[in-house]
Amino acid sequence: MADSADRRSPGTDAAGAETATVRNLPVLSLTDVVVLPGMVVPLELDEPAQAAIDAARAAATETSGTDSDDSKGELLIAPRLADRYATHGVVATIEQVGRMAGGAPAAVLRAGRRARIGVGVSGPGAALWVEAELLDDEPVTERTRTLATEYKSLVIATLQKRDAWQVIDTVEKMTDPSTLADASGWAPYLTGEQKRQILETADVAARLELLIEWTRAHLAEMDVAEKIRDDVREGMERNQREFLLRQQLAAIRKELGEDGEQEKGSVADFRSRLEAAELPEKVREQALREVDRLERASDQSPESGWIRTWLDTVLEIPWLVTTTDHHDVTAARAVLDADHHGLDDVKDRIVEYLAVRGRRAARGLELVGGRGSGAVLVLVGPPGVGKTSLGESVARALGRKFVRVALGGVRDEAEIRGHRRTYVGALPGRIVRALTEAGSRNPVMLLDEIDKVGADGYRGDPAAALLEVLDPAQNHTFRDHYLDLDLDLSDVLFLATANVLETIPSALLDRMELITMDGYTEDDKVAIARSHLLPRQRERAALTADEVTLTDEALRELAANYTREAGVRQLDRLLAKVFRKVATRLSGSPSGNDGSDAPVVVDQADLRGLLGRPRFLPETAERTAVPGVATGLAVTGMGGDVLFIEANTAPRDDSEPRRGGGSLTLTGQLGDVMKESAQIALSYLRSHGHRFGVDPADLDGRIHLHVPAGAVPKDGPSAGVTMVTALTSLATGRPVRSDVAMTGEVTLNGRVLPIGGVKQKLLAAQRAGVTTVFIPARNEPDLDDVPREVLDALTVKPVADVADILAEALEPIAGVDSEVARVA
Template sequence: MPEVIPLLPVRDIVLFPFMIIPLFVGREASIKAVDEALSKDRLILLSAQKDIIVEEPSQNDIYDVGVAAMIMKMLKLPDGRVKILVQGLLKAKIETYVQIKPFYLVNVSKIKEENITEITPEVDALMRNVKEQLEKYVSLGRLPSQDILIILENVNNPGRLADIVASNLGLKVDESQKILEETNQIERLKRVNDILAREIEILSMQAKIQSQAKEEMTKTQKDYFLREQLRQIKQELGETDEKTQEIIELKEKMLAAKMPSDVLKEAEKQLSRLEAMHQDAAEASTIRTYLEWLTDIPWSKKTKDNLNIETAKKILDEDHYDLEKIKERILEYLSVRKLNKKMKGPILCFIGPPGVGKTSLGKSIAKAMNRKFIRISLGGVHDEAEIRGHRRTYVGALPGRIIQGIKQAGTNNPVFMIDEIDKVGTDFRGDPSSALLEVLDPEQNFSFSDHYLNVPFDLSNVMFVATANVADAIPSPLRDRMEIINLSGYTLEEKEKIAEKYLVPRQIKENGLKGDYILFKPSAVKTVISGYTREAGLRNLEREIGTICRKIARLIAENKIKKYVITDKNVHKYLGTIKILPDEGRQTDEIGVSTGLAWTPFGGEILYIETVIVKGKGALSLTGQLGDVMKESAHAAISYARSKVDEIGIKPDTFEKNDIHIHIPEGAIPKDGPSAGITMATSLISALLKKPVRKDIAMTGEITLRGNVLPIGGLKEKTLAALRVGIKTVLIPERNKKDLEEISQLVKKNLKIIPVKHMDEVIKYAIIGISDTYSDKPLKPKPNNILSKNKGDKKRKKI
């Protein structure tokens, strides 16, 4: 053998001496190495790669020990690859790499093995053991041909025997390489013997598992035939088996459910199918579950309504304070129900901030009407199947939440509350809000079809009550099907009454206290409301009351037993320092500062608008984190002031030679809405005229360029905020006079409310020192067919 020969790195195989195998050569360097060998003495070194993934192996990626082989045949394939047939000759070791590019040339040396001159009994026993194990290996079906056994009969060399067996076992590259590199023939044969033993043990375990699985299948078939024979025997003896008993029970349930005729027809059809198939069949379980749902749904069960109006009114008044409009609506429904037994259930939607009692109101309605109450929450629901259910073809299919709720109620006329209807989402699984269109439409829901049941169910007797925080998030087609009832946030006075009547007694009871141990003074409740909570609802108020009760409970548990009286003076001992400072009114009449009124989800608030005139070039600055609508109101106020220069007495060049800065304090809080228009205009005109604005007057209203005052929203909350800080007079738009009916007599008694139509009237009332002759004849607003309404926004404050 020459000292320098081409190198062919091979993947996923180790060649042994005397082994003949075909190889596909595809790498360019490898093809060139084959060509080089064919051009000389056809000798080439085959050495395995350490990592088969490497496409272009370096010297470190190739094992040093390989086999020098003779290329017996070569065939070029159409795709550019080469197929060669090689025969291993002898082991060789790479000493040095003579050439790297374009293919490997290596300097090799032959690996000599010790010759075994005599076969000892120990070696002979080892060889026989290897041959016997190989026979067992073949019998387990791992080798397709038994020719190898015939070949090994005439092999008496232990090293040769080890090489032949190792080359046919299909070992991993690293295991085969270790056997190849072993020069001691006896050790090599021992290693092959150990590997054979391991493989035979694994194959025997695998065969055992397969045999057990087959036996289990045979046992199942045997059980099936025996069970069928037993059923036939019982049938001959007149005895009923489990399946027959189940069919009888289902028939009885179907009759007891008093289903509509079309539903009964479908149920009988499915029952016939169940009866015809084996009870262990996969589809039998699906049909059985379907029939159980059909029979459990209350097709004809209903509760008798409590039509005593006085009793219902008493229950509603006991459970909820105020909320007169909603109570009236429920009593109206009961009254009509009393006169018309066939009327359809209403679809009500309570919209209001969190914690105002929307969900608990649904429970009170059910209690007043003597109906079952069911509640589902749709917050975060994205799948249409949650409403309509899944088709029965799906594994684990169930009806939607509507039918599940009806089944849970056990009657077909419960009060069904759909909570958080404004938080339904849409994605690739469908739009649940669209699926609700049929449910919440009295003209359609008498034949509501759930995908799972696939038969119509009458929902017209159900009284649906939905709740939401904001109406804007509800799709308009769905909103159109419901009767919207708005629940505004509670005022300070209402919270005091509710805490005294409901919250305090409930928390005292829940915390294991008695009236002998604790007493809440009204002043303490008022302090908790104004100093520790800022919310439209009552959740945080109840939590704070609960905190006080828990601290008292701990003192009682520590045997410090006495009656604890909670007043405004000692509330801080239980709740810490006051978290929310109250609004303060203006102490003096100031130039350029006017008092506005704002609406927030937590009630009304006072809003001060400050204007400063400084030397400049006519620039306008607006600060206080104002929204786009509020900025537009500021521009409208400036344009109005500029249009009234002559009447007010402002110098014409005032706007060109001065900068105007309008600021609204509490700059961290976003503010938006058009109803601060007249407040901004008043502050601006006061700063321009250098005349103060009255400290005891507040105002709200949208301004137009003509000076007209347009209506706003949240009047009830705004007037309460004015009264809270000691305001004596409030200016409101003329068109908001209709809203004065909703304002309590307490507010009307202590607050002078003046409706205004035009900005001229606002200036006359608000700015001190304006001539009485000014605004005697206010501009008449031009008729406008478009009624501007302040719908507010979704931000922290609505002005």
């Protein structure tokens, strides 16, 4: 058939060359595949496809002049588009016609050159015939080769990711850029639209550029997909491994009979515990949010461990658990009296607290304004007076739990407020841990040794952190750094203890109610020993009251001459030693005693054999026997004590330059305030000494003022009158009376100013055997706090001028005493 043969258009191009070849071919339109040059595709023949195959074979038979089924006809394969007709296709050769395995007719077609589809023409058979213009590739250039090389490397990279090693060999053998580009028809990652665009692009370089762009994008997608796939696979493997290990662990626990604990610490366990716990609503909401975070967190994440520890801590805190107070005032006072002798100030304060608490509860005013009913008391006194043990008694009297928090030596603010929970080893502060230990929100909390809290420049100031804890107006919203939740401390009864008031920060002291515990008298010590110390030490030594007894005279001797302290701690140790000696005697000693001499009565005379000679004897008479020594009174961390001040003088060395007024040497490790008191005393005598028979020339030499026990630091203004008395005694040669002690600050005009610690100083004077004590007149109201037995044993004389002390404290000397008395 002439119409199906190749023909040239009659025209020529600008260079005079012939135009492209145009052929009439039947069209086979495919919807599910885009065929590119070089592809061999098998097709199942439907009616339109069978018609195109028959038309092509018929045209081939007519052209060749033979009638054989083996004739290879040609047809145009084009993609079928929904919105328009295709403009390009490929000329395909019919390689084989036959049937599929199921019996359906099929054909194998081999695609050849590109063709541009023209107008429709007539032809044999029922197929559609068109005019097809065959397109040739452009000549290969260096740029085309470069693009082909780049594209080949990208294709090989994609094939390597799919492990298609046999296809890689085929691609490696391709050298023609056009063939390489058209081989993309087999690429599974290209869409039908992209393949159609490759089919319609005749320029090889343009085809390669498109393929390079698409292949790069596909490689990037493959990398992302591979990373996601690896992450998913690792997660699945980890989960499978964890599941297997948990199943094994469950089996092991089941064999050990511990299968009931296998779910402890799980998210479901925390949720159920939070729902069952008594928690404030805000605390529960925050805890549930943390459980949600725990559910999202991986078991290997450090955050998972932090959250679990935090939830356990929150669940252990007694947020709403309280104990019921005993409102029986009489019973509470009986408990306090049974546990401690004296200490009426503390007992009265606790009884007052109970009385007010009971009335508020009776009238429904227990928690008015959202505040609790706790209190903040600080007990200041020397060691051994029962400050710590008093906290236990208060808790027992109130019916509350008791917990002790030791603050001595604490230097880290985090010990009070807690650590941030992201730190390694983070814990809540001591206050929160104490509440957890107590198991209730209203315990009696003893803050022991609050005066020994330290601070440094690196870990904050714990005393400042205690301000919120001990402030009744703020501690209902105390926030611990570890919990980061508001904790109500207003129901807690805080009892703080301290030995020295001066070392407590003033801002902290302002938030606490001060109660002083100055010490015990000799009668108090004997009563305490009889009621508390003796039974306890006798029990520890495995002795009974029928086996050993101590007389009151022995107890007084122990309190007076074997100990000299404000409390009873050393007395307790001596009693323990006495009972150990008695137990040894009754059990039979190596000396041959058979232990048959029970009961043992320990009297005053027996103490020397059991404890040795007395350690403390009155020494005031011995120390003040010479002029220049006076007895003062002071308060230390161990309570009140006597203080001997010695003065001496030496003539001026003529070789020394005269500075006027002589020189003053101070020894005994004195503080600045005490040194100033010595200067004031000397200046006062140089100005007013003639009133007392003091020659100013006697004070013009080298004066040495010494306070013994030089290893102990001493400071304070209350030694002023004692220094004046010692210097006057030195200058006049009149000794100071051995039964006199004094305390008070002195001015340059001789006025005596008030001081602190009157009660402790008077107790120390009684222990030292002093009978007359001079105190500032403005301290006379402080005598109301001194026990009556002490005032009966002492003659306390309030004075306003140091001349009144000098008139009575110095031993009389003929010719001088009358003058001093007259001046006074």
